[in-house]
Amino acid sequence: MxxxxxxxxxxxxxxxxxxxxxxxxxxxxxxxxxxxxxxPAVQSDAQVAALPARPMEGGIQAPLLLDEAPGTHVASVTAQSDGLLAIGLSGGEVADRIVIWDPAGQRIVARLVIGHP
Structure with missing residues (x-):
């Protein structure tokens, strides 16, 4: 055994x-x-909407202006690992939306509208 x-x-x-x-x-x-x-690195087919270059004012770059409806406020800001900022916007008699902003390139990369007003 x-x-x-x-x-x-x-x-x-x-x-x-x-x-x-x-x-x-x-x-x-x-x-x-x-x-x-x-x-290969993942490449997006989406078009990147570049904002026109803003003039320098006394050595300081002019602020970024978003064309949003009056009454719009920032609901949230989330930093992504690639340096982009996801900014949640609400109000302004428009549906809630998310704007993806590239601070380094000073441009809006994408806009996502969520639902109906």
Whole structure:
């Protein structure tokens, strides 16, 4: 009885070792494949609406002006990891909306209207 238990245990240990070895080979193979075949950067097909350059006033750049309805207020501002700001706007007798702003490029990247007023 003792001999059969130790054989089963030895077989289980050898089997797990083989599985670990195969798993390690697969992991290394995936890493090598990804290094040899990198994915291209995701490119957006959306048009970027650039605002016209604003003149410098005494060495200070003029403020960015948004064409929003009177009574509009900022509901939220969220910074994205790529440096863009998602600004939630509401009020002004217009449906709630989100404006994506690129502070570095001084431009509005996208506008999203949410629902109806």
């Amino acid at each position: 003792e001999k059969q238990g130790s054989r089963a245990l030895l077989a289980a240990v050898i089997g797990m070792g083989v599985l670990l070895f195969i798993g390690s080979l697969v992991l290394v193979g995936v890493l090598v494949h990804r290094m040899m075949h990198p994915r």
